[in-house]
Amino acid sequence: MELFIQQLLNGLTVGSVYSLVALGLTLVYGILHIPNFAHGALYMMGGYVTLTAMSQAGLPYGLAIVVSMVAVGLLGVLMERLVFYPLRDAPPLHDKIAAIGILLFLEAFAQFVWGADYQTMPTPYGNVITVFGLTLTVQRILIIASTVVIMILLYLFLKKTFIGASIIAMAQSREGANLVGINTNKVAMMTFLLSGGLAALAASLASPINLVFPGMGHLVILKAFVIIILGGMGSIPGAIVGGYILGFSESLGATYVSNDYKDIIAFVILVIILTVKPNGLFAKEGH
Amino acid sequence: MAAFEKRRLWLAVLAALALAFPLLVTNGYYLHMMTISFIWMIAVYGLNLFAGYTGYLSLAHAGFFAVGAYTLGILTVKVGLPFWWAFVLSCAFTSLLGLVIGLVALRTKEHFFAIYTLCVGYIIYLVIDKWDSLTGGVRGFIGIPAPGDIGPLSFQTPIAQYYLILFFLFAVMFVMYRLVDSLTGRTYIAIRNSEELALTLGISTMKNKLASFVLSVFFTSLAGALYASFIRFLGPDIAYVTVMFDFLTYLLVGGIGTLAGPVVGTLLITFLSQQLQFLQDYRMLIFGPVLTLLIIFYPHGIAGGFIRYQAKRAEVRRLEQKANQTAAELAASHQGRSERHVEEG
Numbered sequence: 001m002e003l004f005i006q007q008l009l010n011g012l013t014v015g016s017v018y019s020l021v022a023l024g025l026t027l028v029y030g031i032l033h034i035p036n037f038a039h040g041a042l043y044m045m046g047g048y049v050t051l052t053a054m055s056q057a058g059l060p061y062g063l064a065i066v067v068s069m070v071a072v073g074l075l076g077v078l079m080e081r082l083v084f085y086p087l088r089d090a091p092p093l094h095d096k097i098a099a100i101g102i103l104l105f106l107e108a109f110a111q112f113v114w115g116a117d118y119q120t121m122p123t124p125y126g127n128v129i130t131v132f133g134l135t136l137t138v139q140r141i142l143i144i145a146s147t148v149v150i151m152i153l154l155y156l157f158l159k160k161t162f163i164g165a166s167i168i169a170m171a172q173s174r175e176g177a178n179l180v181g182i183n184t185n186k187v188a189m190m191t192f193l194l195s196g197g198l199a200a201l202a203a204s205l206a207s208p209i210n211l212v213f214p215g216m217g218h219l220v221i222l223k224a225f226v227i228i229i230l231g232g233m234g235s236i237p238g239a240i241v242g243g244y245i246l247g248f249s250e251s252l253g254a255t256y257v258s259n260d261y262k263d264i265i266a267f268v269i270l271v272i273i274l275t276v277k278p279n280g281l282f283a284k285e286g287h
Numbered sequence: 288m289a290a291f292e293k294r295r296l297w298l299a300v301l302a303a304l305a306l307a308f309p310l311l312v313t314n315g316y317y318l319h320m321m322t323i324s325f326i327w328m329i330a331v332y333g334l335n336l337f338a339g340y341t342g343y344l345s346l347a348h349a350g351f352f353a354v355g356a357y358t359l360g361i362l363t364v365k366v367g368l369p370f371w372w373a374f375v376l377s378c379a380f381t382s383l384l385g386l387v388i389g390l391v392a393l394r395t396k397e398h399f400f401a402i403y404t405l406c407v408g409y410i411i412y413l414v415i416d417k418w419d420s421l422t423g424g425v426r427g428f429i430g431i432p433a434p435g436d437i438g439p440l441s442f443q444t445p446i447a448q449y450y451l452i453l454f455f456l457f458a459v460m461f462v463m464y465r466l467v468d469s470l471t472g473r474t475y476i477a478i479r480n481s482e483e484l485a486l487t488l489g490i491s492t493m494k495n496k497l498a499s500f501v502l503s504v505f506f507t508s509l510a511g512a513l514y515a516s517f518i519r520f521l522g523p524d525i526a527y528v529t530v531m532f533d534f535l536t537y538l539l540v541g542g543i544g545t546l547a548g549p550v551v552g553t554l555l556i557t558f559l560s561q562q563l564q565f566l567q568d569y570r571m572l573i574f575g576p577v578l579t580l581l582i583i584f585y586p587h588g589i590a591g592g593f594i595r596y597q598a599k600r601a602e603v604r605r606l607e608q609k610a611n612q613t614a615a616e617l618a619a620s621h622q623g624r625s626e627r628h629v630e631e632g
Contacts, residue, residue: 035398037405086583092397093344097539098582100532105575112569218528222409225402233398260417267406267413271391274403278394 006134007251013140013209015247016147020202021220022227022239023154024195030171030234031191032084034092037099039199040221041106042079046072046200047212048114051121061124065204069197076196077189085188110214123208143205150201151240154194158236167191171234219263226270229280305453309446318445324557325452326514329459331537331549333506336463339544340472341499342479346531347388347404350411351504353526355381355511357415357422360431360521365421370435370516377512378505385504386497393496396482405528412526427522434516452513459506464546466502475499479544536578542588551589 025039049071053064079102087095125138158164170177170187178184203216210216227246231238246266254262273281309318334348358380362373392403415422422428434442434451442451466472474495477485486492515521524530533556541552556574563570585592 033398035402083579083583090582090586093338093342094582094586096344096398096401097535098579100535101575101577101579101582103575104529104532104571104578108569108571108575112572222406226406229399229402261413264410264413267410270403270406271410274395274399275391278396278399280399 007255011248011251013143015244017202017206019240019243020198022224022243024198025224026228026239028195034095038102040217041103042196042199043203044217046203047207050204068200072200073193073197076192080192107214118211118213121207223266226266322449324553325456326510328549328553330507330510333503337503340475344401345404347408348507349531350408350526351507352511355508356515359512359515360428378508381508382505385501389497389500416523431519542590545590547590
C-alpha cells in the first residue's frame with residue numbers, strides 16, 4: 001500500500017511536469033493549428049538557461065527560473081516571427097518540417113555551447129522529509145505546488161484579462177477574432193511567449209530530479225503530444241488532466257509492469273487512442 | 288521530344304559515371320562514402336514516394352529502416368538462414384509490419400498522422416534499445432555476413448558491394464520512374480493535392496494511400512537490409528529520430544516530390560558533410576537552419592526549383608514565339624495591304 005501511495009506521489013510529480021509542457025504545446029496548437037515539434041527544444045533550452053543563470057551569474061534558484069522563463073519565452077516569440085509567421089499560408093507539411101529544422105538547430109546549439117555531457121542542477125530544496133512513512137524530497141513538493149499555482153494563474157489570465165480572452169477567441173476562430181478587431185499577430189506572439197515560459201518552468205523544476213542534457217526534450221515532447229491527443233488538441237483542461245493521467249500510468253506501470261518499458265506506455269496509449277479514434281479523443285466536429 | 292531525348296542522354300551519362308566510379312576513383316574511402324549514400328538514396332526514395340507524392344509526412348521511416356536492418360541481422364546470425372533468403376524475408380517482414388501500421392495510421396490525417404508515426408518510430412527505437420536478448424541493445428548487433436554469392440557472382444569485395452547496391456538503386460529508380468508516370472502515380476498526386484477531391488472523383492484513397500505507404504516502407508527496408516549487410520554492425524541509433532531528420536534533409540534539399548531529388552540531395556549533403564567534418568556533431572548548427580530556410584524560401588529544393596525554372600523558361604519561350612509569330616503575321620498582312628495599296632494606286 002505504501003509503495004502504491006509513493007508511486008501515486010511520483011506520478012503526481014511527473015504528471016505536473018508533463019502538464020506544464022503539454023499546456024504550452026496545446027496553446028500553440030489551439031492558436032496556429034501547428035504541432036510545434038520544436039517545443040521539446042524550448043524545454044531543453046529552459047533547463048540550460050536556468051542552470052547557466054545559477055552557475056555563471058550566481059542567481060538564486062527562483063530568480064534563475066524567472067530569467068529562464070523570460071528568455072525562452074522570447075525565444076518562442078522569435079521562432080514565431082522568423083519561421084511560423086512566414087509559413088502561415090503554406091501547406092501543412094511545411095511548418096512541421098520547419099519545426100524539425102529549429103529543433104535540430106537548437107539541439108546542436110546547446111551541445112555547442114554547453115557540451116554533450118549530462119549535468120546536474122543544484123537545488124536548495126534537496127532535503128528529504130518523511131510524512132506518514134512516505135519519503136519525499138521538498139523539490140517534488142515544490143514541483144507539485146508550483147504547477148498548481150501556475151495553472152490557477154494561467155486560468156485567471158485566460159479568463160479575466162483582455163489578452164487572455166483574445167487568446168481564447170483566436171483559438172475558437174481566427175477569422176472571427178480578426179473581425180472583432182483582435183490583432184492576431186500580437187496574440188500569436190503572446191501565445192508563443194507563454195508557451196516558451198511554461199516549457200522553461202517545467203524544465204527548471206524537473207531538472208534537479210532528472211538531468212540537463214541536449215536530448216532531454218525528446219521524450220518529454222513526444223509524451224506531451226500523447227497528452228494533448230489524449231486531452232483533445234487545443235484543449236487546456238485536457239492538457240492538465242492528460243498530463244496527470246500519463247504521469248500516474250507511467251509511475252504505476254514502472255512499478256507493477258516493467259521499469260525498462262515505462263517509456264513505451266505513453267506511446268502504446270497513443271497508438272490505442274488513435275486506433276480507436278483517428279481524430280483524437282474529444283475531436284471538435286466540423287473544424 | 289528533343290527535351291526528352293536530352294534528358295535520356297543525361298541519364299545515360301550519369302549512369303555511366305556511376306558505373307565507372309570505382310574505376311575512376313581508387314580511394315577506398317570515397318568508394319565507401321558513395322556506397323553509403325546510395326543506401327541513403329534508396330531509403331529517401333521510399334520517403335519521397337509517400338511524403339512527396341502522396342503528401343503524408345511519415346516520421347517512422349527510420350524505424351522501418353532499422354527493422355529491415357535488424358531483421359536481416361537476426362535472420363542471418365541468430366536463425367542462420369542463407370543470406371538472400373534472409374534478405375527477402377526481412378523486406379517482406381518489414382513491409383508486412385508497414386501494412387499493419389499503415390492500416391491503422393492512415394485512418395488519421397495530417398498532424399495526427401505525423402505524430403502517430405513519430406510515436407511508432409519511437410516505439411521501434413525503444414524496443415530495439417531495450418530488447419537486449421534479441422537485438423543486443425545498446426551494445427549493438429555484430430557479425431552480420433556480407434551478401435552471399437549468387438551463382439558465379441561474389442560480393443565479398445567493396446567494389447562488388449558497390450555494384451550490388453548500385454543495382455538496387457537503379458532498380459528502385461526505375462520502379463519510381465514507371466510508377467510516377469503511371470495512372471497510379473497520378474492518383475497519389477491527386478490525393479496529395481486534395482484528398483476530398485480525389486474521393487469525389489471516385490478514387491479509393493485509403494487503398495491507394497496504403498499501397499503507397501507499403502511500397503515506401505518496402506524501399507526503406509530494402510535500404511536497411513543493404514545497410515546491415517554493408518556496414519555489418521547495427522546499433523539502436525539507426526532507428527532514432529535523427530536518422531529520420533537526415534532523410535528529410537536529403538529529400539528537401541534535393542526536392543520533395545521529384546524523381547531526381549533524392550539523388551541530388553543525398554549526394555550534396557553527404558559531400559558537404561565530408562567538407563564539414565570538423566563540425567562533427569555540430570553539423571546540425573548549419574543543416575537545421577538550412578532545412579528551415581529552405582522550407583520557407585525554396586520549398587521545392589534543388590531539383591524542384593530547377594524543374595520550375597525550366598518550365599518557366601519554356602513558357603517564356605513559347606510566349607515569345609507566339610508574339611514573334613503574331614508580329615510576323617501582322618507585318619505580312621500589313622505588307623499585303625500596302626502592296627494592294629500600291630496596285631490600287
